[in-house]
Amino acid sequence: MRSLQELxxxxxxxxxxxxxxxxxxxxxxxxxxxRPGEYLFRQGDPADRFFVVRRGRVALDxxxxxxxxxxxxxxxxxxxxxxSWLVPPYRWFFDARATQEVSAVAVDASCLRDKCDQDPALGxxxxxxxxxxMYQRLQSARIRLLDLYGTDRAG
Amino acid sequence: xxxxxxxxxxxxxDALLPRPFRVVANRRETSDxxxxxxxxLDGDGLAFAAGQFTMLQAxxxxxxxxxISGDPARxxxxxxxxxxxxxxxxxxxxxxxxxxxxxxGPYGRGWGVSDARGGDVxxxxxxxxxxxxxxxxxxxxxxxxxxxxxxxxxxxRTEDDLLFGDDLEEWAAEPDTEVAVIVDRAATSWPxxxxxxxxxxxxxxxDAPRTLALVCGPEVMxxxxxxxxxxxxxxASQVRLSLERNMRCGVGLCGHCQLxxxxxxxxxxxxxxxxxxxxxxxxxx
Ligand SMILES: Cc1cc2nc3c(=O)[nH]c(=O)nc-3n(C[C@H](O)[C@H](O)[C@H](O)COP(=O)(O)OP(=O)(O)OC[C@H]3O[C@@H](n4cnc5c(N)ncnc54)[C@H](O)[C@@H]3O)c2cc1C
Numbered sequence: 001m002r003s004l005q006e007l008x009x010x011x012x013x014x015x016x017x018x019x020x021x022x023x024x025x026x027x028x029x030x031x032x033x034x035r036p037g038e039y040l041f042r043q044g045d046p047a048d049r050f051f052v053v054r055r056g057r058v059a060l061d062x063x064x065x066x067x068x069x070x071x072x073x074x075x076x077x078x079x080x081x082x083x084s085w086l087v088p089p090y091r092w093f094f095d096a097r098a099t100q101e102v103s104a105v106a107v108d109a110s111c112l113r114d115k116c117d118q119d120p121a122l123g124x125x126x127x128x129x130x131x132x133x134m135y136q137r138l139q140s141a142r143i144r145l146l147d148l149y150g151t152d153r154a155g
Numbered sequence: 156x157x158x159x160x161x162x163x164x165x166x167x168x169d170a171l172l173p174r175p176f177r178v179v180a181n182r183r184e185t186s187d188x189x190x191x192x193x194x195x196l197d198g199d200g201l202a203f204a205a206g207q208f209t210m211l212q213a214x215x216x217x218x219x220x221x222x223i224s225g226d227p228a229r230x231x232x233x234x235x236x237x238x239x240x241x242x243x244x245x246x247x248x249x250x251x252x253x254x255x256x257x258x259x260g261p262y263g264r265g266w267g268v269s270d271a272r273g274g275d276v277x278x279x280x281x282x283x284x285x286x287x288x289x290x291x292x293x294x295x296x297x298x299x300x301x302x303x304x305x306x307x308x309x310x311x312r313t314e315d316d317l318l319f320g321d322d323l324e325e326w327a328a329e330p331d332t333e334v335a336v337i338v339d340r341a342a343t344s345w346p347x348x349x350x351x352x353x354x355x356x357x358x359x360x361x362d363a364p365r366t367l368a369l370v371c372g373p374e375v376m377x378x379x380x381x382x383x384x385x386x387x388x389x390x391a392s393q394v395r396l397s398l399e400r401n402m403r404c405g406v407g408l409c410g411h412c413q414l415x416x417x418x419x420x421x422x423x424x425x426x427x428x429x430x431x432x433x434x435x436x437x438x439x440x
Contacts, residue, residue, distance in 0.1 A: 061343055071341045076358065099346050138350040139379075144339045148373040149282030149312040152383045 004029050007105055012078045013129055021122055028111035034098035040081060047084035049106045053077055056102035061095040071097050072077045073137065074099070080133050085109035171404065173212050173257030176233055176264045178250045184318045188283065189248045190224065192380060193233040193256060200231035200242045201258070205290035206265030206369075210405040211235060212257035213246035220402045220420070221247070222287035223261060227294050233258060236286040236318065252298060261397035262405045262423050266291045266395060271367035275303040276388070277359060279380050281352055281372020285318050287397055287424075288371050292322075296329055306359045307331040310352030310376070312339050333359065352376060356383040363388030369425075371397040378435045381428045398423050398431060 004026045008014050014022060032051070034040060040051055040058060051058070055074050065067040072094070075081050081104075084092050090109070115124030176193035183189050194200070202207070205227050212218040225234025225258050239248040250256055262312055268276075268291050276295055280288045288307075295302055311317050317336065327334040335355045337348040348354070354374070368378050377396050384394050401418055403411040407421035414434055417423060428435075 057348070059343070059349065069343045071343055071345060071349045074347075076348065079360065097343075135423065136354075143351055143375065143379065146170075146375060147339070148311070148376050149310070149316065149339070 004031065004105065006117045007031070007054060008052070009056065010103070013052055013080050013133070017125060021125065023110070024115055025107065028108045028115065030104050030108075032104050032106045034102040034104075036098055036100055036104075036155060038098050040096040040098065040102075042095050043103070045092050047092050048109045050080060050082035050085050050109065051096070051104040052078055053079050053081060054103045054105065056098060056100040056104075057098045058102055058104075059099045061092070061097055063095070069095075073140070080130075081115055083130055083134060085112075085132065099112065171259065171406065173210070173218070173259045175255050176258050176395055178252050178254045179232075180254065181250060181252060185316050187240075187268065188236060188238045189247075189319065190234060190236045191236070191247065191250060191256075192225075192257065194231070195233070197257065201233055201261050202230040203227060203261035203290075204265035205268055206264050206287050206295045207261035208287070208405075209235070209258040209260035209262065210402075210426065211237075211247060212259075213243055213250065214255070214257060216246040217243040218257070218260075219243045219247075220399070220405060222290075222397070222424075224286040224289045224295075225293075227290055236283070236289070238283045242403060260405060261329070264426075266369050266397075266423065266425050267293045268367075268369075269395060271295070272298075272301045272368060274304070274365035275305070275361040277306045277308065277356070277361055277366055277368040277384070279308045279310075279352060279356060279370045279384075281376040282312065282316070282418070283318070283382075284371035284373070284376075284397070285309055286371075288369060291369055292326055296326060296332075299329055299332075300404055303331070303365070304361055305329070306355075306361060307332070307334045308355035308359060309334070309336045310338070310355070310372070311336070314341055314345050314347070316336055335359070351379070353379050353383045356380060356387065356400055361387075364390065366393060368394045369397075370394065371399075374398070374435060381431075381432070381435065385428070391432060392427050394428035394434075395425050396428060396431065397425050 059071045061069050061072040062072050105148045175196040180192040203223050208220045210218050211221045221235045224236040237247050238394045239245045323334050341349050366389050400412050402420045403409045405420045407418045414418040
C-alpha cells in the first residue's frame with residue numbers, strides 16, 4: 001500500500017512541492033473512500049476539509065428552494081474539491097457527491113491553516129495552487145454562461 | 156450552336172447547379188437536430204473527404220452549407236446532420252423519406268485525416284461540431300492500426316443534446332481509443348462529466364508533438380481549445396479548425412465567406428490554427 005506521503009506527492013495539485021513540504025501536509029491528511037451516492041459534504045455544513053481526488057468522480061450539486069438539483073461541475077482523478085475552507089464563514093456552498101467509487105485524501109482545514117500561518121512560504125505555495133484551480137473553475141463557469149452550444153452555431 | 160464544355164462561364168454555372176437527392180432516412184438526433192440520409196437520383200454518389208460540405212437546398216426555400224457527416228468510405232450515401240436554427244435548416248429538418256432535396260459539391264478542404272498517420276489523433280467537438288468530425292473519426296476507425304492513440308472529446312449543452320450516441324459507444328470500444336463527453340450542466344441522474352470541453356483536453360494523454368488535433372464547434376470554444384492544445388505542446392500547425400462562417404456560392408466566386416486572404420469555402424472550412432489565430436480573437440468579422 002502506498003503511503004500518504006507518496007499519494008500526495010504524486011497528485012498533480014501538489015506537483016512541484018518538495019518532500020519536506022509534502023511531509024508537513026501529511027500531518028493534516030488522511031485517506032477517505034466513498035461509495036457511489038455518498039456525500040463528501042452537504043451545502044451549509046462547516047467547511048473543515050478539502051479533498052484531493054485520487055480516483056473516481058465527484059459531482060458538485062447546487063440546489064435551492066423550489067428548484068431541481070443540478071450538477072454544475074464534476075471533479076475527477078487529479079482534481080481538488082472545495083475551497084470554502086479558506087474563506088469565512090467556512091461553510092460549504094454546495095453538495096459534493098460521489099458518482100463512482102471515490103478514493104481521496106482529505107486534508108484538515110484548521111490544521112492546514114495553522115501550518116500556513118506558521119510558514120508563509122508554504123501558505124503562498126498552496127494559495128497559488130488553490131488560485132489556479134479557482135481560476136480554471138471560474139473560466140469554465142464564465143464560458144458556459146455564454147451558452148455557446150445553444151446560441152452560437154458551428155458544424 | 157454547340158456549347159463548348161470548356162467554356163469557363165458554363166463550367167461555373169454547372170458547378171452551381173444542384174443535383175437531386177432523395178431522402179431515404181430522417182433520424183431524429185435531438186429535439187432540434189436530425190440526420191438525413193440521401194441517395195442521388197441521377198447517377199453516382201458524391202465522393203468526398205471528411206470535413207467537406209455540400210450546399211444543400213430545400214427547393215423553393217433556400218440553400219445552405221452543411222457538412223457531410225457520413226462515412227467517406229460509403230460515398231453512395233450522402234449523410235447530413237442538421238440543426239434547425241432558421242428558415243432553410245427548418246425545411247431541411249422537416250424533409251420526409253421520399254422527398255427530393257438539391258445538393259451541390261462536395262466543396263472545401265477537409266480535415267486531411269491521413270496526415271495524422273503514425274501519430275496520435277485528438278478530436279475535439281462542441282455541439283453540432285461533431286457532425287463534420289464524425290466523418291473524420293469514421294475514417295480513422297476504419298484504418299485504426301495506422302494511427303496512435305485516438306481521443307474523441309465532446310462537449311455539449313446537456314445530455315439531451317448529445318449526438319451520435321451509438322457511434323460514441325462503438326468508437327469507445329476500439330483499441331487505444333478514448334471517448335470522453337462533458338456537458339455544461341446536468342440533472343443529478345447524469346453519471347458523466349460536467350464542465351467545459353477544455354477540461355477533457357487537459358486530462359487526455361497524448362504525445363503532443365506527434366498529435367494532429369481536429370476541432371469543430373462555436374468559435375469561442377475553438378479559441379479556448381486551441382489555447383489548451385498549444386499549451387499542452389501541440390504545434391499550432393497541427394491544430395486544425397473548421398471555420399464555418401456564412402457562405403453563399405460555395406465555389407469561391409462571391410466572396411461572402413472571405414476571412415483575410417482566405418475564401419473559406421475553397422481554402423477552408425478546415426484551416427490550421429497558426430493560419431487563423433489572429434482572427435479567432437476578433438469579434439464577428
Ligand atoms: C462550411 C459550413 C458547414 C456547416 N455545417 C453544418 C452542419 O453540418 N449542420 C448544421 O446544422 N449546420 C451547419 N452549418 C451552419 C448552417 O449552414 C447554418 O445554420 C444555416 O446556414 C442557417 O440557415 P437558416 O436559413 O436555417 O437560418 P438563418 O435564418 O439564415 O439563420 C438563423 C440563425 O443562425 C445564424 N447562423 C447562420 N449560419 C450560421 C453559421 N454558419 N454559423 C453560426 N451561425 C449561423 C444566423 O446568424 C441566425 O442567427 C455549416 C455552415 C458552414 C459555413
